[in-house]
Amino acid sequence: MSDALTRIAAALERLAPAPLPAPDFQAEAFVWHTEPDRLEPVATVSRVDIGLLVGVDRSRDTLLANTRHFAKGLPANNALLWGARGMGKSSLVKAVHAQVRAEGLDLKIVELARDDLPSVSRLLAQLRAAPHQFILFCDDLSFSHDGQHYKSLKAVLDGGIEGRPANVLLYATSNRRHLMPRDMIENERSTAITPGEAVEEKVSLSDRFGLWLGFHPCSQDEYLAMIRGYCAAHGVVVSDDRLQAEAVEWQATRGARSGLVAWQFFLDLAAREGVPLCG
Incomplete structure (x- = not known):
């Protein structure tokens, strides 16, 4: 019997996936992939110089100051950049990252796709142990009726029982200030068993970002x-x-x-x- 159990255990061990190698954090930018989980280094980041971003002076200065604080190990806020399409929200995040690194501060950026939000706890586990500061960047963020994505983001912002890693800050962009389409908000309010509670919790998710930076159509x-x-x-x-x-x-x-x-x-x-x- 013991021999049979030993053979079964050995077979299961062979079927188990190999342990993931420790990520190499030599690069300055990464993209998070799943199946299998891995941080893919980005050789060249597609971005524009911060000096070429016009009409966003206040947002630029606010985000740059917040990012400098974080890179120096000082308190900083998660940031939501919301508003008009094509007005430089994601460009500003990448330009600010480049500017802070050019000033000699150790700061990495990790792009997390909206569809990969449910895996964020596994990503944070990898970043938590690293001796670097990380901007976790989620572009074009919004929610429909999929509660799993919402709950995953809420865990990042609220910290959960373990708390958000001190070396990770979330920057997200969205076309919507409340991250949900208005018709969905109204529909959920009208159909909720206890109107207000669950819906308002989703709507208030954006309130958990310490910085709201609005982008409006240019002149x-x-x-x-x-x-x-x-x-x-x-x-x-x-x-x-x-x-x-x-x-x-x-x-x-x-x-x-x-x-x-x-x-x-x-x-x-x-x-x-x-x-x-x-x-």
Whole structure:
């Protein structure tokens, strides 16, 4: 009997997945993957220089100060960057990370996809033991009727019984201040058995972020200033009259005006001028 049990135990041991190797934190940026769990180093982070972000001065200064505090081991707040699409929310997070590192502070950034939120406790376990400070970055965050994602984020913000690791801070972006579509909020309120309680708990999730940074549609002057900044940074030389006329026409065909639209126009302009973009 004992021999049979030994063989069964050996067979089960062979079937068990190999233990995950300890993550290598030499890189400055990582993407969290599951199945299997791993932190994938990012060789080159796609980002713009912080000086090219126009019309977000207050948000930039606030997030930069908060991030510096955290990188120095001082108290800092989780941050929710919410508002208009294409206005530089995720660009600001990545630019602030680069700026703080350029100042000589040890700060890593880990991108966590919204769909991987249920695995966040396993990710935090890996980060907790590391001798570094980490920004946990969740882009385009919002919730539907899937309660598991909501509960996972709540655990990060509230800390749970073990508490959020002191070396991890959460920065999230969303198009919605309350992380839920308005029609869903109203629908849940009208169908709740105890109106208010569960729904208000979800709505108040955004209150658990210490910093709320709002991003709003840009003005025409800001839109043009963004494009001029890109031209100066990348050596694209055209007359200002031509730039304004073509940029306004581009914006009209898109039916929108934002930082993203400004960048897309600039890419087209640089290509037409035969200027390659490096970095």
